[in-house]
Amino acid sequence: MLALLIPLAVYNLALKVASTVAQESPGGTLEFLKLVRSDLLFNLGYVILWIGLFAVFRRGVARGVVVIFLHTASLLVVIVTTVSYQYLVATGSTLDYGVIVFYLGTLGEVKDIITGTAPAYAWFVLAAAFLYVILGPWTAVRLLARRRALPMRDGGTGVSRLAAAGLCLAAAGLVGFSLSPGTADANRSFSLSPPVNVLLTGFGGQGTEEVSTGKSGAAVESPVEKVKLQETSRTEKRNVVLISLESTRARSVTPYNPSLETTPFLDELSKKSIFAERAYSTFPHTSKALTSVNCGIYPDPLTEIREAEPGGVPARCLPTLLSEQGYNTAYFQSATEKFENRPQLTENFGYEYFQALEDMDKEGFQQAGYLGYEDDIMLQPSKKWLEDNGEKGPFVAMYDTITPHHEYLAPDRYGRKDFAEDDVFNRYLNSVRYVDFFVRNLINQYKDLGLYEDTVFVILGDHGEAFGEHGVKGHDGVPYEEGLKIPLMIVDSQLPEGLRIGADTPVTQMDIVPTLLGMLGYETSGGDYPGKSILGSLPEDRTFFFNCRPDPLCTTRIEGYQKYIYNYGTKPDEVYDLRKDSLEKNNIAEEIPAGELERWREELLKWRSQTAAMYDGPEAS
Numbered sequence: 001m002l003a004l005l006i007p008l009a010v011y012n013l014a015l016k017v018a019s020t021v022a023q024e025s026p027g028g029t030l031e032f033l034k035l036v037r038s039d040l041l042f043n044l045g046y047v048i049l050w051i052g053l054f055a056v057f058r059r060g061v062a063r064g065v066v067v068i069f070l071h072t073a074s075l076l077v078v079i080v081t082t083v084s085y086q087y088l089v090a091t092g093s094t095l096d097y098g099v100i101v102f103y104l105g106t107l108g109e110v111k112d113i114i115t116g117t118a119p120a121y122a123w124f125v126l127a128a129a130f131l132y133v134i135l136g137p138w139t140a141v142r143l144l145a146r147r148r149a150l151p152m153r154d155g156g157t158g159v160s161r162l163a164a165a166g167l168c169l170a171a172a173g174l175v176g177f178s179l180s181p182g183t184a185d186a187n188r189s190f191s192l193s194p195p196v197n198v199l200l201t202g203f204g205g206q207g208t209e210e211v212s213t214g215k216s217g218a219a220v221e222s223p224v225e226k227v228k229l230q231e232t233s234r235t236e237k238r239n240v241v242l243i244s245l246e247s248t249r250a251r252s253v254t255p256y257n258p259s260l261e262t263t264p265f266l267d268e269l270s271k272k273s274i275f276a277e278r279a280y281s282t283f284p285h286t287s288k289a290l291t292s293v294n295c296g297i298y299p300d301p302l303t304e305i306r307e308a309e310p311g312g313v314p315a316r317c318l319p320t321l322l323s324e325q326g327y328n329t330a331y332f333q334s335a336t337e338k339f340e341n342r343p344q345l346t347e348n349f350g351y352e353y354f355q356a357l358e359d360m361d362k363e364g365f366q367q368a369g370y371l372g373y374e375d376d377i378m379l380q381p382s383k384k385w386l387e388d389n390g391e392k393g394p395f396v397a398m399y400d401t402i403t404p405h406h407e408y409l410a411p412d413r414y415g416r417k418d419f420a421e422d423d424v425f426n427r428y429l430n431s432v433r434y435v436d437f438f439v440r441n442l443i444n445q446y447k448d449l450g451l452y453e454d455t456v457f458v459i460l461g462d463h464g465e466a467f468g469e470h471g472v473k474g475h476d477g478v479p480y481e482e483g484l485k486i487p488l489m490i491v492d493s494q495l496p497e498g499l500r501i502g503a504d505t506p507v508t509q510m511d512i513v514p515t516l517l518g519m520l521g522y523e524t525s526g527g528d529y530p531g532k533s534i535l536g537s538l539p540e541d542r543t544f545f546f547n548c549r550p551d552p553l554c555t556t557r558i559e560g561y562q563k564y565i566y567n568y569g570t571k572p573d574e575v576y577d578l579r580k581d582s583l584e585k586n587n588i589a590e591e592i593p594a595g596e597l598e599r600w601r602e603e604l605l606k607w608r609s610q611t612a613a614m615y616d617g618p619e620a621s
Contacts, residue, residue: 001050001070003136003137003140004070004071004074004133004136004137005046005047005051005074006047007132007136008043008074008078009044009046009047011078011129012039012077012193012194013036013039015081015084015085016035016036016081016193016194017036018085019084019085019088019089019190020032020036033182034183034191035182035190035191036182037178037182038180038181038192038193038196039178041174041178041193042174042178044174045170045171045174045175045178046077046171047171048167048170049171049172049175050066050070051167052166052168052171053066054066055164055167056164056165071133071134074133075130075133075134076195077195078129078130079126079130080198081194082126082129083095083126084194084197084198085194086122087099088190090473090474093472093473093474094189094192094197095198096189096198097202098201098303098551098553099550178193179192179200188571219613219616220611220613220614220616221314221614222297222314222315222614223528223529224295224296224297224316224527225314225315226526226527227315227321227524227526227527227528227529228316228321228324228524228525228526229321229322229324229325229517229522229524229525230524231325231521231522232521233521235520235522236520236521237325237326237520238394238454238455238520239395239397239451239454239455239456240318240394240396240397240455240456240516240520241396241397241399241446241456241457241458242293242294242397242398242458242460243399243457243459244286244289244290244293244400244401244460244461245401245432245435245439245460245461245486245487246286246400246401246404246461246462247404247461247462247463247475248404248435248462248464248465248486248487249463249482249483249485249486250481250485251481251482251485252428252429253266253432253487254266255267255275255489256487260419260429261417262419262429262432263432263435263436265436265437265439266436266439266459266487266489269489269491270498272491272495272497272498273489273490273491273492273495273499274490274492274498274499274501274534274535275488275489275499276501276507277500277502277503278485278502279485279486279487279488279507279509280484280485280486280507280508280509280544280546280558281463281464281483281486281508282298282299282508282509282544282546283298283463283549284464284475284476284478284479284546284549285463285475285476285549286400286462287299287340287342287345288305288307288549289462289463289509290400290462291307291313291345292508292509292510293460293509293513294317294318294349294398295315295316295318295513296315296317296318296512296513296514296530297315297510297529297614298510298611300611300614300615301547301611301612302551302612302615303551305341305345306615307345307348308340308342308344308345308348309341310348311348312344312345312348312615313348313349314614314615316527317348317349317350318349318350318396318512318513318517319349319352319396320349320350321350321522322394322396323350323352323396325394326393327393327396328352328353328389328393328394328395328396329351329352329353329396329397330353330355330385330389330395330396331346331349331351331353331354331355331398331400332355332356332378332385332397332398332400333355333356333357333372333378333399333400333401334356334360334368334373334375334378334400334402335356335357335371335402335405336357336358336372337354337356337357339371342354342356351398353385357372357377360380361377365411367409368402368409368431369402369403369405369406369408369409370407371402372402372405374403374413374434374438375399375401375402375403375434375438376438376441378399378442379441379442379445382397382442382445383445383449386445386446386449386451387449390449390451400462401435401438403431403435403438404428404431404434404435404465405431406465406474408424408428408431409427409431410427410428410430410431410434411431413434413437414433414434417430417433422467425467428465428467439459443457443491453493453494455493456492456519456520457490457491457492458488458489458490458512458516459488459489459490459491460486460487460488461486461488462486463475463483463484463486464481464482464483464485465483466478466480467482469482469583470584476548476549477548477550477553477554478548479548479554479555480565480584481578481582481584484546486509488507488509490519492519499535501538504540505538506542506544506558506560507532507538508531510529510531511531511533512531513531514529514533515531515535517533518533518536519535541560542559542560543557543558544557544558544559545604545607545608545611552568553567553568553570554566554567555605555608556604557600557603558578561578561579562577562578563575563576563577563578564597564604566600566601573597573601574587575587575591575592
């Protein structure tokens, strides 16, 4: 028993120490003890619990059952602690029950992500720990018994049953104390032992009782389920091209950060385009963000991609509306079509032609990651479709890039530069640099085919990407500016000069549809899009809402320069003044009256509930 429990406890604590180092958590003995307190109590309680149970059940069938449960429970603990460590290293986030359920439910889609993300040594460590839990104690005890000629007895103990029961009670007390986090700040979840955090979030952590994550309540009708277009005297049927820059945050492209020369072509375009100095993704996840870009509404805040179910978008989207006006529609992506059912999603948007990686010639192109190939692979399919359809009438085409997505393999077709000392971040910036070349190549293709002058190009990020600026990595669970603030520009050769939308008037992806319809000279009837044309008079006090994934993890409200993040009780509320603190380093929540925080919280929860209910409506079902 001890041959299993002692190595297990040491292993768990070693991973927690390694996690603390990886997190670069605040130094000092006291702070360190706060972060490992739950782990120490849980592992000590776990060891004492099994000692007590072995002392109570000494022989017979009950003893065998206890042995089986010991190994089974220990296997689960090893899996949870190992996966939690790797998840933390990869994403900067703590593993919880909701994440586990999500990945198990979509294992067919995400298995390539998991295998591509986890390093080889992680699989070796997990396999070694797994095998040791099963065979290690049995092998160790028998080797020790042979070497020292010890009798092999099972069940013998000098502990009375009363003392054994006392051990079990003491163990329960220690495990109970481990349920309390060692800190109330942003490290609250991290300060809990991984098995404890998974259990608590599974049974419903603080704050989760405030929301319903299922399809419940009365359906809410979408404001644009019945919208139609009407031609006016200003209507001009020009081509529309949407270029989505995967995982591209504003601060990593040159127009928003002149000191970083990653995207000189985009910088040149920005000076003669409609350029938004402060633009936001509505949701830091691609399928969700694409819904806002194409359909002008908030995406479903729930974790599942209900937008990709048949009839799953409760709106009449831009491709659908323009196809009724005689437009051809096409969608290209350099990623696999298998992830999140992209063919159905784009069909819901109204795209009639869809081409993904599976139908493209990969010869001569480099892999950009586990989801796809470098974006230049779309150029030849694009050229063929444009040659076949470009002269037949106006069209809407969307190009969805993938190169800047994790794993950031940074294809070297155009060489690489040294932007940062950290290898991962440097590869990301070089992947962003690659996309700059793709945009240049694509626009040159339109010029060569004589289509450029009659085309409006919208170039924007789908969401940003985090690299530990606030202790998290990736994008799904990042409510900070590095996850939400994106580049956005509209290139129109017929505009005599560029137009800048200042930082005082923030915009979101929901503004794309009404802006384009206005530029094309159409009016709408039967409904109004919640977004606004960025060419009109935009109020400075617009209020925007954002959600994290998996849900419920965090949700965000921005009004003007004031940003509020609600973390559902897993860590304190956050408030930032983006005018003075654009990098969100100073949380001023304590300066805000409690009543104001409560009002914002209720407003967020109401928005989340009503938006989710909109996707339960008749059209969505």
